[in-house]
Amino acid sequence: MRLIENSEEGIPRFSPEAKMIEPFRSIIDRDKSKGKDLALRQLAFIHFWCVFDSRYDMYDNTLQKEKRIKDDLGIEDKWNFTSDSLVMQGVNKYKDLTVTRSSRLVEKSDKTLKKLEDFFDNLILDGEENKNNSGSMIVKPKEVQDFILSLPDTIKAVQESEKLVRKELEEQSGKKLREDLGMFEQRKIILEKDRPVM
Numbered sequence: 001m002r003l004i005e006n007s008e009e010g011i012p013r014f015s016p017e018a019k020m021i022e023p024f025r026s027i028i029d030r031d032k033s034k035g036k037d038l039a040l041r042q043l044a045f046i047h048f049w050c051v052f053d054s055r056y057d058m059y060d061n062t063l064q065k066e067k068r069i070k071d072d073l074g075i076e077d078k079w080n081f082t083s084d085s086l087v088m089q090g091v092n093k094y095k096d097l098t099v100t101r102s103s104r105l106v107e108k109s110d111k112t113l114k115k116l117e118d119f120f121d122n123l124i125l126d127g128e129e130n131k132n133n134s135g136s137m138i139v140k141p142k143e144v145q146d147f148i149l150s151l152p153d154t155i156k157a158v159q160e161s162e163k164l165v166r167k168e169l170e171e172q173s174g175k176k177l178r179e180d181l182g183m184f185e186q187r188k189i190i191l192e193k194d195r196p197v198m
Helices: 016-020 024-030 037-050 062-073 085-098 101-122 141-172
Strands: 004-006 012-014
Touching: 004 037, 012 016, 012 037, 016 024, 024 037, 024 085, 037 062, 037 085, 101 141
Parallel strands: none
Antiparallel strands: 004 012
16 A cells, blocks of 8 residues: 555655545645645655665664654654654554555564664673673674574575565555555665665
């Protein structure tokens, strides 16, 4: 399901689904401005907040994630989506309409990978915290080396899983998978190169 699509001229506009399904329709209707720019930005926010393979999902801290999405979409910093009941309904509805068993599995594997990343960020091989009661190392350098050697296969498996879920979601929505996907389809999102991920 898409909330926003690009016109033939490349201009973002509301998808037919967004115009028909509540609460997205109400988000659009409450924006009384001519171009409905705020509603477009809020629906884009919902999309980037919920989509399983969003670039913004790299942020562990939800406040960082929210701030980065708002910054990139040009939404006022003082706006808090959790206190906007209509947008929260939109977040819940969008998740409900786009979740599949396989997307849940990919999301859980992603959370596991984040925990593994945190583990390695905090790992001190030669520190006292890496020793058991008898003084032996809990995590041995060889285990770390083996993990590093397995990373390419792990990354490839995650990428393949995400690709399969994207295809499943496209098929579910009755749309043919195309290579010319617009900005709101994750493959073409380009963030500034000099901006740190975390």
